[in-house]
Amino acid sequence: MKYLIGILFLFITATAVAQTTDKPLVQFSGITRNTDSVRVIVPYVNITNVTTHKQVYISNFEGYFSFVAHEQDTLRFSSVGYVPVTVVIPVHVTNQSLVMNVLLKPQIINLPVFRVFPWATTDEFRKDFLAMKIADDDLEIARKNLNPASIHAAEASAPHYGYEGINVQEMHNSIVNSHSITNPLLNPFAWGSLIRDIAAGDRSIGGK
Secondary structure, three states: OHHHHHHHHHHHHHHHHHHHHOOOEEEEEEEEEEOOOOOOEOOOOEEEEOOOOOOEEEOOOOOEEEEEEEOOOEEEEEOOOEOOEEEEOOOOOHHHEEEEEEEEOEOOOOOOOOOOOOOOOHHHHHHHHHHOOOOOOHHHHHHHHOOHHHHHHHHHHOOOOHHHHOOHHHHHHHHHHHOOOOOHHHOHHHHHHHHHHHHHHHHHHHHO
């Protein structure tokens, strides 16, 4: 009975292998590319023949691959960071050669948020939080700058220049006097004094 079961198993296996090998061979070639941008090459993609479970290929650094398979073989393309793609070789391939671009879609994996805190315990966090100095906003900075004490301190610390000690009124009077009229003929007060002198001279002449 054991011999009969063994012979039956060998017969089934040989039949399956014969059916597989009876399929026409196809030279399968192509380039592995990115789905989002066809110009972007995906290099070093693993290619597994799922039908035979033995044949494993890999595309080169330019994404090119070329190997022999049978019609209706299922091929699985996989690469790190991309969604695996399955390709089935069709039947009745012309000239026993198949060329195609295999497009792989980038795989986005959202990892859970992981936060790292510099405090070993909650007590250390509480201590640092209470001692933390909060920065002033723009309004508070403006209030401090307009404080009379701050303005006085700024004036005291600011450098002084030579012209700050000059009296402005004295400077104005000096400028006005330097540009005033000095000709006695154009001075009305001088004309009044001259007229008084002439009148006094006439009286002295008439008295003689």
